[in-house]
Amino acid sequence: NAGVTQTPKFRILKIGQSMTLQCTQDMNHNYMYWYRQDPGMGLKLIYYSVGAGITDKGEVPNGYNVSRSTTEDFPLRLELAAPSQTSVYFCASSFRTSGGQNNEQFFGPGTRLTVL
């Protein structure tokens, strides 16, 4: 049981390039999340998904896109990278019951992205 895995661990992009951050979970969680954490700050929600085929914006969605074609995978796409997107990106997952109980959220190890 690997939990939440993310690739790559590190990446340097040039301004205007694009890339996809990969996230996979093997806990059969229905909810998945993407956060960014800027230096010395807390976590800000970019996008989340409540199940395959359903995604929604979080607090800071501009410049990003997501898809959720399977329960396990939740990739984050950066189009036209900008220096403001330099950050550490965390993927997380959790299980929410049909009765609305939010269970424990688990995090991946993060991807450190630098845009130059």
Next chain:
Amino acid sequence: GIQVEQSPPDLILQEGANSTLRCNFSDSVNNLQWFHQNPWGQLINLFYIPSGTKQNGRLSATTVATERYSLLYISSSQTTDSGVYFCAVARNTGNQFYFGTGTSLTVIP
């Protein structure tokens, strides 16, 4: 959204000292978690504690949901306890978790 306030923002302790970290939140929640972000950036789950009290070794946590706060106790602190401690909550309705800005703990030998 839910406002989550953590205090103190920064804390420096001598090894062996005890400390209490506080998390206040502005709405009813059915999920509250404490995380430790170590100096390498990993987010480690400490407690899932929407209500009540739990203990794990030198760490314990108490959530009083009716009064909208949670406390994290660290006893006999060690240098490996250094890092940032985050509180995160989710409400009964809605799909998001809300994070506090964290308490940065430094334990000096």
